[in-house]
Structures are given as C-alpha cells and as structure tokens.
Amino acid sequence: MHITRRGPDTWRGPAEHFTGTVWLDEIAAPAAPSRLRMLNVHFAPGGHTAWHRHPHGQVLHVLEGEGLVQRKGGAAEVIRAGDTVWIEPGEWHWHGAGPRTFMTHLAVVEAAEDGTTAEWDCHVSAADYPA
Template sequence: MEITRNPRHSERGPANRFTGSVRLDEIAAPAEPSRLRLYSVHFAPGSRTSWHRHPHGQVLHVTEGRGLVQCEGGPVEEIRAGDTVWIEADEKLPQPSAGRYPPHGAGARTFMTPLGLVEAAADGTTAEWDALVGDDAYPAA
C-alpha cells in the first residue's frame, strides 16, 4: 500500500493540447504492472481539450461545475457535477476520421473539474492528441 499525502504539483495544460486556462493535477500513477492514471483537470470558462483519443478508453467524473463533451460528429452533451462519462476506446464514429475522441471542457460561464481515469498504453502514453478545437466549433467559446 502507498499513501500519497500531498498532491503532486499542478501543471498548466500544454497549448498544443488545450485551449484556454487548464490545470492538470496527476493524482495517481501507480508503478508497473499497473497502467492506471488518475488526473484532476481544472477547466476555466470556455477552455477545452483538443480532439484526442485514449488507447483504452476513459472515465470522466465531474466533481465541480458544468461543461461540455462531444464525440466527433455527435451531439454536444452538457455534463455537470456528479455526472460520469465512459468513452469507449473502440467507439465507432460516423466521420471519416473515426478514432478521434471528444474534446471536453468548461461551459461559457462556468468552471469545470472532472476526474479523468485512463489506462496507459504499453509505451506509457495515455492519449493520442489531434487538432485544437477552435472558438467557431466550440459552443461555449
């Protein structure tokens, strides 16, 4: 058993993966053989991820605020504190660029903090990142 008493440092979300003010707190990254990773992600109003996918899917659990999530070609869904979203790794998407997964982020006037639980790939990566989502394509911008 290992107890982490103090949270690890907070990092700014990299500009090539996030639009707006986003802070990432890695809560848990157990040693191998586990490949689980748990993050708390703090989105300021209007901020969001780029298009991306997780090799083994992702669980999002909103702990604070309200935000948006969307799979490419699908409807924009509002999520709020208490909601849990499961995003499949092999979800079939209707667009030709299937395999890209949702941007998610805060609403226009609200902060949002979800916990994100993922299983890393064998090489240690947790996501494949794609294009940023512009203000014209993000309803909360």
C-alpha cells in the first residue's frame, strides 16, 4: 500500500489540447505494471478539450457544475454533477464546461502499452460548441 499525502502541483491545461482556462490535478499514475491514470479536471466557463480519443476508453464523473460532452457525429449533451460518462475506446469526443458555468470532473483512463493515454486532434469549432 502507498498513501500519497500531497500530489503534484496543479498545472494548466496546454493550449494545444484545451480552449479557455482548464486546470489539472493528477490523482493517480501508479508505477508499472499499472496503466491507470486519474485526473481531477477543473474547467472555467467555456473551457473545454480539443477533439481526442483514448486507446482504452475513458470514464468521466462530474463532481460539480454543469458541462458538455460530444462524440463525433453526435449532438453535444449536457452533463451535471453526479453524472458518469463512459467513452468507448477510440471514440473521438470532447468535453468541458458550459459557456456560462464551471465544471469539474474526475477523468479515468488506462494507458496503452507504450504509455499513451490520448490521441489529440483539432480544436472544437464554434459550430460544435454551443454558445
């Protein structure tokens, strides 16, 4: 057993992967052979990810606020505190806060054998992000 009393410092989501203000806190990234990765992600109003996908899928659990999630080819859907979203392996999607609300979610992924957790694509267009 290992107890972490204080994790790494909070860091800002990089502009190549996020629009707006997004802060990340690593919760878990155990040593191999585990490939589990957990982040607490804090989105300011309007903050959201770029289009991306995960090799083994992703679980999002909304802790507070209200946000949006969209899969490629689908409509943006509202998610609220208490909601859990399962994103299929390889499914292109984005997620983040609503245009006028904060949102925090727990993000859980399993890294690929090479350590990759996500493949990133272009930023979400104004047509895809409801204002």
